[in-house]
Amino acid sequence: MRVFKKKVSLRWINKRRRERSTRHVRSETKHIPLDLTLEVLSRLPAKSVVRFRCVSKLLSSLTKLPSFINLFGSRSSSKRPRLLVTFSTGLVISFPQHLNPDGSYPPFYSFQIKNLNGPSYALSESVHGLILLPGFKIWNPTLRQFSTLPHPSEHIPSQDCKSYFLGYDPLEGKHKVLFILHSEELRVLTLGAQESWRILTKGIPKHHPRGYGGCFSGVLYYKAHLLDDDKNIIMSFDVKSESFSPIKYPEGFSNHWTFDMIPYEGRLALVTYRCDLPDIDLYILKDADGHEWTHQSFLNIFCKSKLRSNPVTFKGITDDGELVFAPSMLSESYCIVYFDPSRNSTREALFEGVKGEIRSYCGIVTSCPYIVDVFPNHIESLVSL
Structure with a gap:
C-alpha cells in the first residue's frame, strides 16, 4: 500500500513539474518581441509559414500582414531561385x-x-513569385493559388482584352498590371490593394503593343509600334512612377x-x-x-x-x-x-x-x-x- 502511494506521489510531482514548465514556456513566448517573431518567421520556407498559419489566429494574422509579406519577399529574393516547368x-x-x-x-x-x-500558356515570366495567365488570372505557385482580377471595364468586350502585362515595383514591394486596349485607353491595377483600375492619361506616347518583353529593376518592357512616327520600338514602363519611355532598336537590328x-x-x-x-x-x-x-x-x-x-x-x-x-x-x-x-x-x-x-x-x-x-x-x- 505504501508503494502505491509512493508511485502516485511521484506521478503527481512529475505532472506538476510539466505544468510549471508549460506555463514557463508560455510566459516566455508572450515576452518575445513582435519584430523578432516576424524576423524568425520570414527566414522560414513558405511551406512552414503556411503551416504556422494553422497554429493560431495571431500567427495567421501576423503572416498575412503586408509588411511581413514584403519582408518575406525580400528574404526570398536573396535566396537561390529555382526553375519551374509546367x-x-x-x-x-x-x-x-x-x-x-x-x-x-x-x-x-x-x-x-x-x-x-x-494548353494555357502564361503571359509573363515569373515576376517576383507571381505569374500572369490568360483571362486576367494571377498564379502564385508557392501558395498553389489562382486569383481572377476584376475586369477593366464592363463596356470592354472580353475578346478585346488581349494586351496586359505584369510588373513589379521593388521599392514599394507592389505588383501592378498594365492593361492597354488602344493607344488612348491605358489602365493600371495595383494587386493586393483595395482599389479599382485607374486610367492613365498623361505623358503617354501613342502606340500599339506588339508583344511582352519582361520586367526587371522596376521597369516593364514590351514590344510596341509608335503611331506618330510609324516605327517599331521597345516601350518601357516605370512601374513606380507609371511613366512611359520609348527605346529605339539597335542600328541595323531587324x-x-x-x-x-x-x-x-x-x-x-x-x-x-x-x-x-x-x-x-x-x-x-x-x-x-x-x-x-x-x-x-x-x-x-x-x-x-x-x-x-x-x-x-x-x-x-x-x-x-x-x-x-x-x-x-x-x-x-x-x-x-x-x-x-x-x-x-x-x-x-x-x-x-x-x-x-x-x-x-x-x-x-x-x-x-x-x-x-x-x-x-x-x-x-x-x-x-
Whole structure:
C-alpha cells in the first residue's frame, strides 16, 4: 500500500513539474518581441509559414500582414531561385538552378495543379513569385493559388482584352498590371490593394503593343509600334512612377527577328537565337536615353554538349547572368543547358526520373506530355489576392 502511494506521489510531482514548465514556456513566448517573431518567421520556407498559419489566429494574422509579406519577399529574393516547368498534364516541377558546394544538384520536387490542365500558356515570366495567365488570372505557385482580377471595364468586350502585362515595383514591394486596349485607353491595377483600375492619361506616347518583353529593376518592357512616327520600338514602363519611355532598336537590328528581352548586368539586353544554329547574338543597352547599344556574338555554344538529345530553346536568364536553354519535349531525363556570356562557357544539368515523377502523379502516361512553360529565376512568394 505504501508503494502505491509512493508511485502516485511521484506521478503527481512529475505532472506538476510539466505544468510549471508549460506555463514557463508560455510566459516566455508572450515576452518575445513582435519584430523578432516576424524576423524568425520570414527566414522560414513558405511551406512552414503556411503551416504556422494553422497554429493560431495571431500567427495567421501576423503572416498575412503586408509588411511581413514584403519582408518575406525580400528574404526570398536573396535566396537561390529555382526553375519551374509546367506540363500539359497539370504537373509542375521545380528544378534547382545552382549547384551544391560539393558540385551536385539539389533534388527537384513536383506538385499537381488541376487548373493548369490543357494548353494555357502564361503571359509573363515569373515576376517576383507571381505569374500572369490568360483571362486576367494571377498564379502564385508557392501558395498553389489562382486569383481572377476584376475586369477593366464592363463596356470592354472580353475578346478585346488581349494586351496586359505584369510588373513589379521593388521599392514599394507592389505588383501592378498594365492593361492597354488602344493607344488612348491605358489602365493600371495595383494587386493586393483595395482599389479599382485607374486610367492613365498623361505623358503617354501613342502606340500599339506588339508583344511582352519582361520586367526587371522596376521597369516593364514590351514590344510596341509608335503611331506618330510609324516605327517599331521597345516601350518601357516605370512601374513606380507609371511613366512611359520609348527605346529605339539597335542600328541595323531587324526587329522582325524572333528575340527576347532580358536583364543583363543590370541593363536591358536583346537575345536572338535560332534553333537550327547554335549561335547567339546579344545586344546590350548602354544608355537608355541615348539609345546606344553594344553587340556581342557567341558561336557554336553547344558544340561540346554530350547530354542534350533533344533540341533546346531559349527560356530566359538566371540571377547569375546565365542564359537558360531547355527542351520543349520530355524524354526519360530532363536536361537544362546554361550559357554564361561573360565566360563564354556552358554547363548542363541532367535530371533523371522526370517521367517516373509524372507517372506517380498522373498515372500511366500513354503519350509523352509536352512542356507548356518554363519559368527561370522563380522565388517563393506569400502574396495572396
